[in-house]
Amino acid sequence: MPVSRSPRPDPSATAATAVESVTGARDRFRESLREHLSSAVSEFTAATALIVLFVALSLASPHFLTADNLFNIGSQTAVIAIIAVAQTMIIITKGIDLSVGAVAALAGVVGAIVVRDLGFTVWEATAVAVGVGASAGLVNGLLIAGARLPPFIATLGMMSAGRGLVFIITGAVGVYSLPESFQLLGNGEIAGVPFAVAVTAAVALGSAFLLSQTRFGQYVYAMGSNMEAARRSGIAVRRHLTAVYVLAGALVGLGGMVAASRVNSGQPNYGIGLELDVIAAAVIGGASLFGGQGRIAGTLIGAFLIAVVRNGSVLLDISIHYQQVIVGLIIWAAVYFDQFRRRRLEARG
Amino acid sequence: MSAGRGRTSRGPGRGDGAPPVLEARGIVKRFGHVEALRGADFAVHRGEVVALIGDNGAGKSTLIKVLSGAQPQDGGEILVDGRPQRFGSPLDARRAGVETVYQDLAVADDLSVAANLYLGREIRRRGLPGRLGLLDKRAMRRGAAAALEQLGVRVPRVTTPIAMLSGGQRQSVAVARAVVWATSVVILDEPTAALGVVQTARVLEVIERARDAGRSVVLVSHNMPQVLEVADRVEVMRLGRRTARFRAADVTTDDLVAAMTGALATEPEDAADLH
Amino acid sequence: MAIDSRTRSGLAVLAALAALTAGACVEVRDDSGGGDGGTVDGPLEIAVVPKAVGHEFWSTVRAGAECAAELAGDVTVEWDGVSAETDVEGQVNLIQNFVTQEVDGIVYAATDAAALAPATQHALDAGVPVAMIDSGTDPQPDEVPLYATDNRAGAVEAANLLAQALGEGEHDVALIEFQPGSQTNTERVEGFTEGLAQHGNLNLVGQQPSHSDVNEARRVTEDILTANPDLAGIFAANEPSVLGAAQAVEAAGKSGEVVIIGWDAAPDEIAGLRDGQIAALVVQNPFRMGFFGVQNMVEHLREGTPMTSADTGVTFVTRENIDSEEVQAVLEPSCDNPPVGQ
C-alpha cells in the first residue's frame, strides 16, 4: 500500500491508539460481536422461523419428518431456490427482475423443443436453455446499464415480451412427447440425492462464493450500495451491471430447464407469478430492496421457508387461501424484524 | 497542532518554472441551462497546498469533479505536468495520480471500511485464484488497518460497514482513502465540514504530511483561518471563474472575503467584467 | 457523443422488441377464412376468445371454430386471448376492443362469470351479438346462448367412475382442483363432491388446487400422497392437474396402484391412459364448442335464426374404448369428420 512510503510513525496517533486499546477493549469486543451478529441476524430470524416450523409440523403430521417428504421438499424447492439466487444478485445491485417467470418458461420450452424436434440430449438442451436465459439477461442488462431504463421497467418489458415469445414459439400449446431422458435433470438422483437438489446446492455454493470472495462480488455490493461511488472508484459499472443480469439470466434459464424436466414437458404458462415468490424468498432472507444487502444463505432459507409452509399446508390439508395469507405474514414479519434490527444498530451510541 | 506553514519545505519544482503538476484552462461546464463553470482556470504545483475558495455555488465542487474525471467538461483543457490530457473517466484521473475526496463523500455504505479503502483496486490472491478474481481479504484488512493507524484515523474495526460509522469517521475514511492512493495530487472538497476539533486537526496534519511526501494538495474550504494556516497559495472562484490568486503569506482573511464577494480581483479584466 | 450512441442502441433494442411483439400479434390473429364466398350478406368477421391461450383444449376450440367458418364460407375467425386464465381484466379489455373494432359477432369463454357480464352487455348494446362457449356469464342475457359441457354432470360421473374402479371397501381419495373461484372449477368440484356423497365408502382426504400449473399440481399431489400413504384414488379436474398428479404418483412408485380419473385429453394424458397410469378421462368436446359457437353465430347473422344453448357433451374414455371410431373422432377432431353430429 502506497502509504508505506511515509513510514514516519506519528506519536500522537500511536498514543491515542494505545489509550483506546486499554479503555476500549471491552467495547470493541462487544462491537465486533454485534457486527457479526448483525450480518447474520436476518438469516438467524428466518432460520429460527424455519426451525420452529419444522418442529411444529413434525408434531402436527407424522408424515412430515420422513425421508420421502424431505426428499420431496428438496425437489420442490430446487427451482424457486435457483431462481431466487439469481433474483438476490439483482436485488443486491438495487435492481429487480420481474421477468424471471417468463424467461424461465421461455428457456423451458426452448429446451423441450430442441430435444423433441432436433434430437438434442438433455445436457445439450440445458446448455441451450441457459443460453436463452443469459440472452434475455443480456437484453435486460443492456436496457438497464446501457439505455438507463429503471430495472422495474426494463424487466417488466421483458416479462411481457418473453411470455409473448413463448406463445409464438409453442403456438400456445405445451411441448409434450419427450423422451424419458428429459426428466434426468428434474427427477433423477445421484447417490440418493435428487439431481435438482444437487444442482441447486452447486448454484448456491458457487454464487455465495462469487459474492463473498471475489472482486466481482465486491462490485455487486458496491454498485447496489452507491452506484456513483462505485463509478468514481473506477469500477466499470455498466459492464459489471450488465454481467450481473446475464449471470442471473443464465441461472433463470437453468431453473426453467429444471422445472420443465421435472414435469417432462415445456409449459408455456409456467412461472406466472414466480417473480413474486422469489422476491419474497430473497426479502425474507434479508436482501434489501434498497440495494447493497443480501446473502445467498438467507435467500435459501427464505425459499425453504416458503416451500415448507406450502408442503405443511398440504400435509395438513389447509386451504390454499390460508397458505397465501401465511406467506404474506412471513414477509411482513421478516422485513419488520430486519428493520427493527437495523434501527437498533443505528440507534446505538 | 503544529504550524505547518513555517516548518515545511516547499518541495521540488516549486517556483523554478516547472509546469504545474495539474492545471485547468478555460473549463466550461453546463448543466442544462445552468453554466456552472464559465472558463475556469486553476493550477497546482508539485509539493504545494492550494486552497480553492469561493461562495456557495461558485463552482468549486464542479471544477473538482472535472479535475477528477467524475464529470467530463464541456470545454477547456486539463494539463498534467504541462501536457494536455483528457479525463474522460475517474480512471484517467487516477492513472495521473490524482485522488479526490468528494463533498458528497462517495463511499459505499454497505461495504466495510477496508473494502472502501480498496474499492476499485482490490488486492487479489496470488497466481491463478487471483486471476479468477479471488480477493485477498486478509491482506486488505491488514493494509487498511496499517494505513488508518498511520493516518491516525480511528474506526471500531476495519470490517465495520461504513453505515455504522459516525459522520466524522466516514469523512476520515474518505480522506484516508484519497491520501493513501494519491501519487501526485490529493483533492479534498470540504474534508473537515463534519469533523470535530481533534479530527479536523488530524486532517490538517495529514495534509501537511502528504505535502512533505512530495504530493500536492488542493483544499476546498469555507474556513478562512484554516485556509491561511495550511495553504501555500489561495485561488478564489466566483460565478464559475477564477477571480483572484494570492500567496497565503501575503494575505488576510478580509482580503479573501473581499475577493469572494467580488470587491477584489487580481485576474485579468476578462474575468472581472463578468458581472 | 457517447451518450447519444448509447441511447440509440437502447432504442434499437426497444424497436427490435416492439417488432417481435408486433410479430406476436400477427401470428396469434390468424385469418383463416377465405375470401371466395358468394353469400348474400357478404363476408363476416367473428371474434373467438378463449379463457386463455396456452392449452391443448383451447387449440381444439379454435380448430372447431375455424372448421365452422370454413364450412360456412366467407367467414373470418379473429382468434385472440389473454395468457393466463386469472387475467380477468385483460379479457374484459379484449372483448371491449373487439366491440370497438366492430366485429360482426363475438364468441367467447368467460374467465369470470360476474366480471364479464358487463362486457357482454356492452357488446349487445353496441349491436354485436354474443355467444358463450365453455363458460357463461352471470347473469347471462336471454339472447346469449351457451355452448358448454355440463361440468357438474360430468364431475358427478367422474365420482361414479372412481367408485366403480375402486370397488367395495373404504377408500381415501383426493381432489386436485385448478382455479378456485372460477365457474368451471366450482362446477366440477361441486359435481364431484355431490357424486362422492352417493358413495359412502369414499373419503375425501385432500383437496388442493394446481392453478393450472403442472409443477404445482405435481407438488401438491406429492404432498397429499405423503400425508395419506393409503390414498387409493385421485380426481384431477383439468389437463395440467392430471399431468402433475400422474407424475407425482409415478414418482412415488404407485403408478396403477392409485386410480386417477382425469379430465381433458392432452397427448400426454392419452399416453398416460394407454400406459395404465390414468384409469379414465372425462373428455369434453371443445371442437364442438368452437364449432357450435361459430356455426350458430353465422346462421344468426345471415338468417336471423335465434341462438339457443346446447350441451356439448362429454365422453368417458378408458383404455378399452379409446380406439373406437366414436372416441377417436372426439380425440382427434378434424374438419373432414367433425365430431359434431348429434
Ligand SMILES: Nc1ncnc2c1ncn2[C@@H]1O[C@H](COP(=O)(O)OP(=O)(O)OP(=O)(O)O)[C@@H](O)[C@H]1O
Ligand atoms: N448536477 C448538477 N445539476 C445541475 N446543476 C448543478 C449540478 N451540480 C452543480 N450544479 C450547479 O452548479 C453551480 C455550482 O455548484 P457547485 O456545487 O460547484 O458549487 P460549490 O462552489 O461547490 O458550492 P458549495 O460551497 O456550496 O459546495 C450551482 O449553481 C449548482 O446549482
Ligand SMILES: [Mg+2]
Ligand atoms: Mg461544493
